[in-house]
Amino acid sequence: NxxxxxxxxxxxxxxxxxxxxxxxxxxxxxHVYWYRQLPEEGLxxxxxLQKENIIDESGMPKERFSAEFPKEGPSILRIQQVVRGDxxxxxxxxxxxxxxxxxxxxxxxxxxxx
Amino acid sequence: xxxxxxxxxxxxxQEGEFITINCSYSVGISALHWLQQHPGGGxxxxxxxxxxxxxxxxxxxxxxxxxxxxxxxxxxxxxxDSAVYICAVPNLLQGGSEKxxxxxxxxxxxxx
Numbered sequence: 001n002x003x004x005x006x007x008x009x010x011x012x013x014x015x016x017x018x019x020x021x022x023x024x025x026x027x028x029x030x031h032v033y034w035y036r037q038l039p040e041e042g043l044x045x046x047x048x049l050q051k052e053n054i055i056d057e058s059g060m061p062k063e064r065f066s067a068e069f070p071k072e073g074p075s076i077l078r079i080q081q082v083v084r085g086d087x088x089x090x091x092x093x094x095x096x097x098x099x100x101x102x103x104x105x106x107x108x109x110x111x112x113x114x
Numbered sequence: 115x116x117x118x119x120x121x122x123x124x125x126x127x128q129e130g131e132f133i134t135i136n137c138s139y140s141v142g143i144s145a146l147h148w149l150q151q152h153p154g155g156g157x158x159x160x161x162x163x164x165x166x167x168x169x170x171x172x173x174x175x176x177x178x179x180x181x182x183x184x185x186x187x188x189x190x191x192x193x194x195d196s197a198v199y200i201c202a203v204p205n206l207l208q209g210g211s212e213k214x215x216x217x218x219x220x221x222x223x224x225x226x
Contacts, residue, residue, distance in 0.1 A: 033213060043157075043200070043216040056213070091157055093214075103147060103202075103214060107156030 025094030
């Protein structure tokens with residue numbers, strides 16, 4: 001049973017480009033959380049999704065950031081027109097059910113904006 | 115909203131020493147997580163506990179629900195234990211699920 005898979009592991013983008021981060025949850029998990037870890041800071045919640053639904057996006061910046069979790073395929077975190085301040089590690093976690101306290105994390109995607 | 119405080123922020127130890135990392139939180143919870151992150155690495159879940167004590171190898175996690183406090187202990191520490199240890203507790207989301215709120219982490223360095 002493969003764990004949570006994130007790709008790419010490292011992503012370099014120039015200012016103004018788009019970044020797409022992918023997360024495939026563990027098999028049988030239909031709940032995905034995205035977290036961001038800024039340099040020298042703790043992890044912060046961004047968004048919680050179920051298949052085809054955004055349940056809570058209270059941690060997402062209001063502009064340029066969007067997330068989806070389609071019926072088929074991985075969850076995508078999309079950052080448009082990236083800026084240097086978007087440089088961070090982005091982690092995805094999945095859980096089997098709503099309200100489950102379990103958390104299974106991916107390896108993260110390290111985004112560097114140059 | 116749950117607030118999570120970890121101490122110490124940084125910890126340096128000699129190989130073989132007994133390590134304790136502390137975590138306090140402000141609101142009652144269903145379960146608390148201890149996570150490990152190596153430099154540039156992913157996040158590994160070490161423990162999820164809601165009461166008492168759990169042990170895995172040289173790692174022991176305890177929680178006191180009444181005092182809203184948890185500790186992570188490492189016995190006979192080894193340089194490979196060097197990592198950031200993060201405490202996390204859930205906050206309810208409007209959808210009825212729970213997001214995790216994280217402490218700032220404790221950076222542990224174990225010297226040979």
